[in-house]
Every structure is written in structure tokens, then in C-alpha cells.
Amino acid sequence: MARRLVPSLNRILVEKIVPPSKTNTGILLPGKTSRLNSGKVVAVGSGARDRDGKLIPVAVKEGDVVLLSEYGGTEVKLGDKEFFLYRDEDILGTLYE
Incomplete structure (x- = not known):
């Protein structure tokens, strides 16, 4: 049975998106290449509530590619895959092509 995690609040x-270690032609890329710390949103919570009880929705949606801070997030392992849980305010931005 596959597990699915639905984030709270x-x-x-x-x-996280891992940059390729070699090109399509087989050329190995050095390990110190500058890379963006980015990831793909897999699931989002319903949002937080303000002092008046009004729902504040999450700023991103499933499938968005987001820019992440270098440190942060809680590592979660589901099956053989690694995921990270972030709070909405820890997401630095959304990346578009």
C-alpha cells in the first residue's frame, strides 16, 4: 500500500529537484556547479487561520516549482523517496519558465 501525506495547515x-550530473552526450559535470535550490510542490495544506478565524490560503499549488531556502524544511521519507515539509512563509518564490 502506498502512503500519501497531506500536509497540515x-x-x-x-x-527537491536534483540537477543532472552529466549531459545528454555523457559529459560529466563537476560537483561544484552553481545550482538553484528548488523543488516541485507535491501537496499543500488547507492554510492557516488568522485571529478572526478567517482562512489564509497557501500561496502555491501542487505542481509549482518553488525556490527554497538553503537550510530549513523537515525531511520526510515515504517509501524510497525523500520529501521536505516547509511552511508557506519559508518558500522564497515560484519559478516560471
Whole structure:
């Protein structure tokens, strides 16, 4: 049975994007290449509530590619995959092509 995690409140489940270690032609890329710390949003919570009880929705949606801070997030392992849980305010931005 496969597990699915639905984040609580304003949390976001992200799968980090790992840059390729070699090109399509087989050339190995050095390990110190500058890379963006980014990930793909897998699931989002319903949002947090303000003092008046009004729902504040999460700013991203499933499938968005987001920019992440270098440190942070809680590592979660589901099956053989690694994911990270972030709060909505820890997401630095959304990346578009």
C-alpha cells in the first residue's frame, strides 16, 4: 500500500529537484556547479487561520516549482523517496519558465 501525506495547515510537501550530473552526450559535470535550490510542490495544506478565524490560503499549488531556502524544511521519507515539509512563509518564490 502506498502512503500519501497531506500536509497540515500552512505546510507544503516538496520534492527537491536534483540537477543532472552529466549531459545528454555523457559529459560529466563537476560537483561544484552553481545550482538553484528548488523543488516541485507535491501537496499543500488547507492554510492557516488568522485571529478572526478567517482562512489564509497557501500561496502555491501542487505542481509549482518553488525556490527554497538553503537550510530549513523537515525531511520526510515515504517509501524510497525523500520529501521536505516547509511552511508557506519559508518558500522564497515560484519559478516560471
